[in-house]
């Protein structure tokens with residue numbers, strides 16, 4: 001009769017200290033990735049995907065970016081010509 005009680009206990013090597021995922025609770029400000037200015041979290045739009053639940057750009061920058069983006073889009077749309085589709089090529093007549 002095999003008498004093994006704790007023969008195979010999976011030990012998790014807890015060498016890794018918890019990675020720094022969680023920001024300290026006291027985080028109330030954030031550095032904008034664009035203007036590199038430190039601003040209160042309120043100045044950042046919400047983005048649940050981000051760590052802090054905020055965008056990486058402050059609102060001002062977001063607006064700027066949005067404007068630039070819009071401009072580009074407009075230009076892109078403008079220059080985007082719908083290629084004139086050739087109507088049926090006339091069958092050669094004899």
Ligand SMILES: [Zn+2]
Pocket residue numbers: 032033034035036037057058059060061062
């Ligand atoms: Zn900014």
